[in-house]
Amino acid sequence: MSAEDRQSRLAREHKERQAKRAAQATTSSKRNAVIGAVAAVVVVAGGLFAGVTLLGGDGDDPKVNAAATGSPSPSETPAATPEPTPTAAPANTRCTYRKDTSGSPMKNVGMPPARPNLKLKTMTIATNHGNVVIDLATQQAPCTVNSFAFLAKKRFFDNTKCHRLATPENSGVSLLQCGDPQAKADGKNPTDGQGSSGYVYDSENLDGEVSYARGTVAVAQAMDAINENGSQFWISLGDDTEQVEKAYTPFGVVSQGMEILDEIAKGGWITNPDDITGDGGSNAPKIPVIIKSVRLS
Numbered sequence: 001m002s003a004e005d006r007q008s009r010l011a012r013e014h015k016e017r018q019a020k021r022a023a024q025a026t027t028s029s030k031r032n033a034v035i036g037a038v039a040a041v042v043v044v045a046g047g048l049f050a051g052v053t054l055l056g057g058d059g060d061d062p063k064v065n066a067a068a069t070g071s072p073s074p075s076e077t078p079a080a081t082p083e084p085t086p087t088a089a090p091a092n093t094r095c096t097y098r099k100d101t102s103g104s105p106m107k108n109v110g111m112p113p114a115r116p117n118l119k120l121k122t123m124t125i126a127t128n129h130g131n132v133v134i135d136l137a138t139q140q141a142p143c144t145v146n147s148f149a150f151l152a153k154k155r156f157f158d159n160t161k162c163h164r165l166a167t168p169e170n171s172g173v174s175l176l177q178c179g180d181p182q183a184k185a186d187g188k189n190p191t192d193g194q195g196s197s198g199y200v201y202d203s204e205n206l207d208g209e210v211s212y213a214r215g216t217v218a219v220a221q222a223m224d225a226i227n228e229n230g231s232q233f234w235i236s237l238g239d240d241t242e243q244v245e246k247a248y249t250p251f252g253v254v255s256q257g258m259e260i261l262d263e264i265a266k267g268g269w270i271t272n273p274d275d276i277t278g279d280g281g282s283n284a285p286k287i288p289v290i291i292k293s294v295r296l297s
Contacts, residue, residue: 088139089118095143097199100230105191107181107231108198109154116146120296123148123217123252125157128290129264132235132257134217136296140205141251144219144229145296148251151197151231152294161185162289163192163282165269166234170283174238176261177220178291179231185284187270192282197231203249210250212241217252237265264289 094114100106116138123134123145138145151157163183166175180195203219203226212218213236220232229249254261267287275282 089116089142091118093118093142095146095201097143097147097201100196100198100200100228102196102200102225102228104194104196105182106196106198107156109151109156111199112147112150116142117149118142120145120149122255122297123152124295124297125257126292126295127260128288128292129260130257132260133255134252135255136252137205137250141249142204143201144204144249144251147197147201147229147231148233148294149296152296155293156181156197156231157291157294160291161284162291163284164234165265165283165285167265167269168238168240170269170271173236173241173244174214174265175234175236175241176264176285176289177232177234178289179220179233181231183282185288187272187282187284188274189282190272190274192272192275192284193232195231200228200230202227203229203247205249205251206246210246212236212244212246212248212250214239214241215254215258216241216250217254218248218250221248235261237261263287 093116095112095116096114097111118138120136120138123136125132125134136145157179160178160181161183162176162178163180163185164175164177166173166177168174177193180193181197182195183189183192185192203221216236218234218236219229220234221228221230226247234248235254264285264287267285269283270286272282272284
């Protein structure tokens, strides 16, 4: 099959999926929302197919618009305020991390220590547009924060690119997703969103009233892969993420730099016609977002 024939077939399939999803959007938008990291890639007959899609629920995104090129308008509401926690994490808290056996492309830098630093308060993401500062929920998600502290110390995130801009137009929710060490974020690479840290760990902070309001920072994972958290994370750009199923570990709230993220969102996205997940998981922001470094303190 020639490249032109393949592109035509992909376009046709996108249109068919789009029509089907549009019909499902009314009943499915509250139940399903895209925020996940592809957990596995299987090689079949010379082609790549995602073992798990970027979606919660039934694995199909009700609001993907493969041909959309417009620029979203992010919510003007302020960033979320962390909910008070009734109890602190025990001083003897220990974390367990496991080898990632999904087959995803990995950048292996070892395993985090079992004992987390419970005194960490902020995570600063230095980008090519300025700093984004996150107030951490260390007491509620100690092992998640511990993982990010370890990866930051290993310079895992340095010079990586945020590979996905989800908007109400292309995915039904507003968020920026980062943390794939392999991502090219050019709207062309079909495997963006599959990179991993080489280890996984259990979800946290999902008890009680979980909020994904604007400004929330949470770990990305495939809905089908419960307790398979890795290096990818997303930042909510609007309150529409409140509709997302409560399965993604929230571990912080943006306290500085939301205006930077809003400008990125206003720039629009690049539709990736070769996204193997078929649900917009590698629709890159038109304005490139490069993480220079991550620091926890």
